[in-house]
Amino acid sequence: DSGVTQTPKHLITATGQRVTLRCSPRSGDLSVYWYQQSLDQGLQFLIQYYNGEERAKGNILERFSAQQFPDLHSELNLSSLELGDSALYFCASSVEQGRLGTYNEQFFGPGTRLTVL
Amino acid sequence: EDQVTQSPEALRLQEGESSSLNCSYTVSGLRGLFWYRQDPGKGPEFLFTLYSAGEEKEKERLKATLTKKESFLHITAPKPEDSATYLCAVQAYFSGGYNKLIFGAGTRLAVHP
Numbered sequence: 722d723s724g725v726t727q728t729p730k731h732l733i734t735a736t737g738q739r740v741t742l743r744c745s746p747r748s749g750d751l752s753v754y755w756y757q758q759s760l761d762q763g764l765q766f767l768i769q770y771y772n773g774e775e776r777a778k779g780n781i782l783e784r785f786s787a788q789q790f791p792d793l794h795s796e797l798n799l800s801s802l803e804l805g806d807s808a809l810y811f812c813a814s815s816v817e818q819g820r821l822g823t824y825n826e827q828f829f830g831p832g833t834r835l836t837v838l
Numbered sequence: 839e840d841q842v843t844q845s846p847e848a849l850r851l852q853e854g855e856s857s858s859l860n861c862s863y864t865v866s867g868l869r870g871l872f873w874y875r876q877d878p879g880k881g882p883e884f885l886f887t888l889y890s891a892g893e894e895k896e897k898e899r900l901k902a903t904l905t906k907k908e909s910f911l912h913i914t915a916p917k918p919e920d921s922a923t924y925l926c927a928v929q930a931y932f933s934g935g936y937n938k939l940i941f942g943a944g945t946r947l948a949v950h951p
Contacts, residue, residue, distance in 0.1 A: 723881065764882070764925065764941040777936050811881050824870045824889065825929055825937050829881035 724748065725830035727812050733836045739800040742833045746793055746814030752776070753795040754815070754827060755787055759808040770795055802837045809834050840865040840930045844942035851949050854915045859945045861926030862908040869937055870929040871909050873902050875922045876944065882925055916949045923947070 724747035734740055746753050755767040757780075766779035770789035781787075784802075789795040799806060813827040842863045851857055861871070870889055874882035886895040888904040895902045899920065901912040911924055923944040929937045 723883070725881070763943045764927075766938055766940075769938075777938060779938065809879075813881075824887055825939065826872065826884060826887055827939060828884055829874075831881050832879070834879070 723828040723830065725812060725814050725828055727810075727830040727833050729833060730831065731834050731836075733838065734802060735838055736802055736804060738802050738837075739798065740802065740835065742797040742799070742810055742812075742835075744795045744797070744812030744814075744830055746795070746812075747828055750814035750816050750828075751793065752815045752817065752825075752827075753789055753793070754813040755781075755795070755797050756811045756813065756829075757808050758811060758832075762808075764811070767797070799835070804837050807835055807837045840928070840940050842926060842928050842940050842942035844924075844926055844945050846945060847943070848946040849948070851913075851916055851947070853917055853949055853951050856912070856914045856916070858913070859911040859924055859947070860908060861911070861942055863926075863928045863940075864907075865928050865930040865940070867931055868906075868928060869931070871904055872927045872929070872939065873900075873909070873911055874925040874927065876925055877922050885924075913947070916947075918949050918951055921947055921949045 726745045751772045754769045767781040769777040787797045809832045811832045813829045815827045845860045873885040876882045886902045891906045925944045926942045927939040
């Protein structure tokens with residue numbers, strides 16, 4: 722158990738809908754990262770927050786957004802869902818914010834499996 | 839472009855048959871390499887951090903090594919419970935003074951009794 726929690730574990734929804742995925746980082750970690758993992762793409766970095774502020778953006782679609790709250794939990798919002806958005810979504814956390822000169826060991830949660838029908 | 843390539847894609851071993859997994863990378867300034875283990879439908883589990891070429895880390899039957907262009911994960915006398923996908927990630931410069939992790943596609947290891 723990494724100490725990172727994610728809810729829900731599974732989510733089934735229809736195209737065009739909007740969903741929210743939730744993540745709580747390990748105690749003491751200030752950085753939260755979101756990743757998407759699909760069979761043909763591997764683990765793709767979406768976005769990072771550090772202590773409530775957006776730190777880095779990866780391959781995140783405009784239909785997707787995220788935020789980190791004062792209690793450090795984070796939510797990933799996915800809207801106008803398409804069939805291709807079906808994937809495992811992972812949250813990871815780390816102590817470091819990822820500045821040059823630091824080593825950014827990230828610890829992953831159990832994931833949310835999203836199925837878009 | 840920063841890239842991480844893992845080989846082989848899949849590996850089948852008999853219990854006790856040692857082998858190595860490879861992770862090769864091309865990044866502009868390596869700032870650490872990480873190995874993770876991922877079981878089906880679960881989140882990646884952190885195994886090792888390698889900071890610089892020549893470094894080695896060990897954990898039970900696993901040993902990770904790092905050179906300037908690649909890393910190896912050696913599995914000695916594997917057991918069926920070592921079956922999983924092993925992911926390699928390199929820490930590379932992103933932008934604005936920050937790093938990001940770039941993951942390889944992984945090696946699916948199956949160890950049979």
